[in-house]
Amino acid sequence: MAINLEKGQRINLEKSNGSKLQNICVGINWGAIEKKGFFGTKKEPVDLDASCAVYDENKRHIDTVSFRQLKSNDQAIRHSGDDLTGDLNGDDGLDNEVITVDLTKLSPSAYYLGFFINSFRGQDFKDIPFASIRIYEGTPTRVQEVFAKYDIANDKAFEGSVAMVLGVFYKRNGEWKFNAVGVPTADKKLEQTVVTIQQNHL
Structure with missing residues (x-):
């Protein structure tokens, strides 16, 4: 049974059978914006970019995986590729970008x-009809077990924002854990968010 995460919640990466998650997919799903006009409703494509920044024990930034760089230097982190539109015909239940x-x-x-x-x-995030993140075991095309999920749209805190920190995986005593951050930032560019995480969320 997947955990419905709340902001600020910290979890161990342990499955229901007690084993640890090793291959993790972080999937982002979002919808196109609906604009109402004289001639009915028009869909406006939404280009959200999911990224993963890597930091060392001293919180120094050492790598970033994004639509610009689809693999980490150690080949352990991979990006599925850039989605420029979001779901144009309502929520299809599939992730638009997967890391x-x-x-x-x-x-x-x-x-x-x-x-x-x-x-x-x-x-603006407030205009995007739905957006969610889920952490699961498997591959981008085959979900074995959804471990955790949370809804990141329809939150008044995101109004006026164009960037948000989803969460941070962190290593403690050799074991990986996850902190569901879920906060907007004032950043306009990907590089700025890398610094925001470094300064405020590690």
Whole structure:
């Protein structure tokens, strides 16, 4: 049974059978904006960009996986590719962008993995009809077990924002845990959000 995460909640990456998650998918799903006009409703494509920034034990930034760089230097983190539109015909239940992490292949220097979203065209989060994140085991095309999920749209806190920090995987005593951050930031660019996570969320 998947955990419905609340902001600020911290969880161990342990499955229902007691084993640890090793291959993790972080999937983001979102919808196109509906604009009502004289001639009915028009769909406006939404380009959200999911990214993962990697930091070492001293919180130094060492790598970023995004639509610009689809693989981490250690090959452990991979991005499914850029989705420029979102779901145009309502929620299809599928992720628009997926970042996969193989914890067994991560560089030993990786201590924090910060996941975040930037609205590439500057579209306000309050206008996006739905957006959610889920953490699951499997591959981008085959979901084995959904571990946790949370809704990141329809929150008044996101009004006026075009970037948000989703959450941070962090290593403690050799074990990986997850902190569901879920907060908007004032950043306009991906590089700024990398710094925001470094300063405020590790």
